[in-house]
Amino acid sequence: MTDVDFSVFYDRACERKGGEKAMLQRLPRVASNEEIAQTPDDRVLSLLTRCVFRAGFVWQIIDNKWPSFEEAFKGFVPLYWQQASPEVLEELAQDPRVVRNFQKIMTVPVNARMIVEVAEEYGSFGQFLAQWPNSEQAELLVYLKKNGARLGGNTSQYALRAMGWDGFVLSSDVITALTNYRLLDASVTSQKGLKQVQTAINHWHQQTGLPRSHISRILSYSVG
Secondary structure, three states: OOOOOOHHHHHHHHHHOOOHHHHHOOOOOOOOHHHHHOOOHHHHHHHHHHHHHHOOOOHHHHHHHHHHHHHHOOOOOHHHHOOOOHHHHHHHOOOOOOOOOHHHHOHHHHHHHHHHHHHHHHOOHHHHHHHOOHHHHHHHHHHHHHHOOOOOOOHHHHHHHHHOOOOOOOOHHHHHHHHHOOOOOOOOOOHHHHHHHHHHHHHHHHHHOOOHHHHHHHHHHOOO
């Protein structure tokens, strides 16, 4: 557990972002568990795929093309895509409506299968996420990386944030803030590093009552 008071980061973030009011207006939206539970599985697959394609690419290009992605992937229905034939995937790799990266296209059936299997047990992937404790995000990230495709690194973190699930995103600024105060001495791609991050953020959540996603964003604002 950390003995660093979160006010250190909060005050610095306010200073860097033009005051408390301006800083608070920049914080991410946090959805209720009810909202997350109601997220349709096709929207989950769409979001995961969008984050996969954004990784290592210019986000704006992917976002601008996303209506065409939706058309090419027929609305991202997991039951269809979990069993998509190699021929269908190869055709998509030549389709100008999408970014023609075959390796990333190949993630869609894998992630669709994960969503379908989870939905069989929990009713939907959204319901699965809604019941997962926010205090145990590190374990959720390990689960997504193990059972999905290309969902390691920040990809699944950004997807969870976009859904409104209350968790951290390990941007370079967040990592710097934690490292500067010796709260992180392992790679954030390791389970040890993820646990260290989780411990610090859970402690500050208990200390301040702030959502974990807000704590994460404020950490980043205290640096960048």
